[in-house]
């Protein structure tokens with residue numbers, strides 16, 4: 001690659017948008033891997049029972065699945081460097097079957113790994129600054145963030161710095177490694193919700209207070225799964241310097257009082273439903289007041305020590321960049337279409353962010369082959385300062401593309417089937433692994449997603465339908481967010497047969513956050529596809545000017561949709 | 570059972586009393602909390618005293634007895650039940666207890682540094698245990714990222730354990 005003219009030296013030495021490891025971080029990972037090696041050895045020689053080994057295996061991201069062991073690799077705040085993505089390609093190619101699966105939690109899963117190879121995989125991952133720590137288990141999981149961090153025009157502070165602080169703080173936390181249940185945190189540096197803030201154990205947005213200082217708005221007790229619940233605001237004015245103290249207070253109350261004898265009641269959301277948010281807040285404030293806040297304060301020194309390990313993007317002014325892009329768009333209709341759907345504005349007038357859809361018609365949503373990973377790593381280096389982001393909807397983002405270079409990038413992406421112009425449209429389906437891989441599944445989800453995608457593959461039809469999201473889950477755990485999608489499909493088991501329930505009207509983001517309503521009795525796979533076709537046709541007939549699917553649904557209510565699907569059945 | 574301190578097995582002079590109070594207490598008694606709370610005048614006791622405190626009660630309940638207590642034992646019903654980690658921390662940080670803090674119940678060697686970092690000083694382990702594992706895990710990690718009762722030297726978020 002010899003296109004580094006626009007990248008300064010500091011950028012080539014430090015990956016941008018993420019924390020770069022130093023000797024201490026590498027040393028820590030080595031200690032961790034050695035510990036896991038010894039745990040595997042103790043399991044194999046019988047010193048550890050499977051029951052004792054399981055939590056340690058899970059805390060290293062190793063699941064026992066239907067076909068083999070699955071390994072889940074953390075992508076902290078969803079940011080990858082080209083080097084890391086090539087590292088993932090290597091794992092996919094040599095330890096798996098040539099592909100990986102990106103998840104809604106900004107992780108990647110490898111579904112075909114062998115337990116005895118895991119320590120070697122971990123060692124390799126460590127060399128590219130990746131790990132699997134706390135990607136599973138009843139502990140604080142990978143911290144997710146806004147895929148447009150450091151790009152969005154409305155950003156108040158860079159959430160990735162705080163996400164990194166939380167990553168370090170939560171890693172092998174002595175007090176919080178054996179919580180009642182898993183614990184998920186997401187953070188955005190903006191007050192506009194792009195992270196589904198109300199559906200995390202803790203969700204954090206950033207606002208400006210009356211003095212124009214950034215403060216955190218902290219949501220707690222949201223979640224999906226068997227009992228979907230919208231979170232509540234526990235505090236709307238937390239000074240960022242107290243973030244860790246406040247998190248410890250919230251989680252300590254949960255650790256002490258969360259249910260430990262019923263798996264389905266052990267998430268923080270249930271505790272908060274039972275106690276009431278006011279009571280919970282009171283307990284947290286009491287704990288917070290009793291803490292030695294100085295010990296927890298994120299001082300300027302600490303902030304600097306984290307920040308200086310982040311590479312900074314070197315954005316340059318490019319004469320006529322916007323005009324060049326405009327010209328390219330006028331000249332090429334397909335390119336224009338892709339830009340319409342798959343781009344996002346950058347705060348710098350000469351740059352643009354672009355969404356790489358992993359929703360190819362005929363392919364598994366969220367899957368990426370090793371060859372595609374390598375290709376995208378190269379393209380990211382050439383056109384986006386060597387940085388790639390993973391979205392919470394199973395797509396990728398190149399954050400810093402020069403507008404005048406977007407056209408060339410698009411041409412290159414096309415060669416690798418990475419330029420599908422469907423972001424936010426009906427074929428941009430979020431889908432869990434389902435019965436093809438997952439031991440908890442009731443039904444297949446990938447097949448449903450593929451069928452829906454092929455039904456609507458005509459891009460003009462997709463455009464006519466407009467923004468609409470679909471989530472397909474193989475069971476009620478809701479890994480693909482079906483509860484909070486405009487259309488949710490849920491696999492259920494009826495006497496050993498695969499059936500599917502449809503949910504309508506879900507919405508993921510703060511202002512209109514809604515858990516969808518069940519449309520009616522469960523259907524077979526063929527019936528579900530037919531039902532979705534009818535629902536969409538009905539919406540197209542009924543919709544008024546400028547309405548999206550969700551607007552029409554909200555205006556009409558569920559009954560007419562129910563009739564359309566079940567009347568003729 | 571064996572008693573472990575700083576990675577070494579040590580003598581355990583303490584005797585746990587859970588059911589009912591004997592007429593005279595042994596030299597080093599650990600009373601269950603329910604027995605302790607029936608002592609209406611604990612000021613009269615002039616000997617070392619310990620308590621076995623359950624994991625589902627608020628540690629504030631120990632406040633009235635604090636001056637008399639030389640030992641607090643907390644309980645891990647299973648190694649997956651992490652409530653006592655938070656209780657230990659509260660006992661050290663909020664109650665400012667400086668005596669022996671003992672982990673009882675089921676704990677694994679892999680949890681050793683978690684235990685010491687939240688303030689435990691001793692651990693009860695089964696006799697059949699491979700002590701080498703405990704020794705190895707006592708100082709396995711040399712790096713941590715959180716505040717701890719041990720107040721390790723820090724640089725930024727990193728602590729040298």
Ligand code: HEM
Pocket residue numbers: 063070102103104105109181184222223224225226227267431432433437438439440477478479480481
């Ligand atoms: C294949 C192995 C997987 C297993 C065994 C698994 C297991 C689970 C379970 C048991 C829950 C329910 C938690 C609860 O209700 O308390 C859950 C929730 C969730 N999982 Fe998965 N999952 C898997 C894969 C995935 C994938 C592939 C994704 C992303 C596409 C994902 C993302 C999520 C999300 C977003 C939630 C809901 C949020 C919440 O925790 O409330 N998981 N998962």
Ligand code: SF4
Pocket residue numbers: 432433434435438439440441442445473474475476477478479480
């Ligand atoms: S939703 Fe159910 S079937 Fe799908 S991945 Fe999650 S646990 Fe497995």
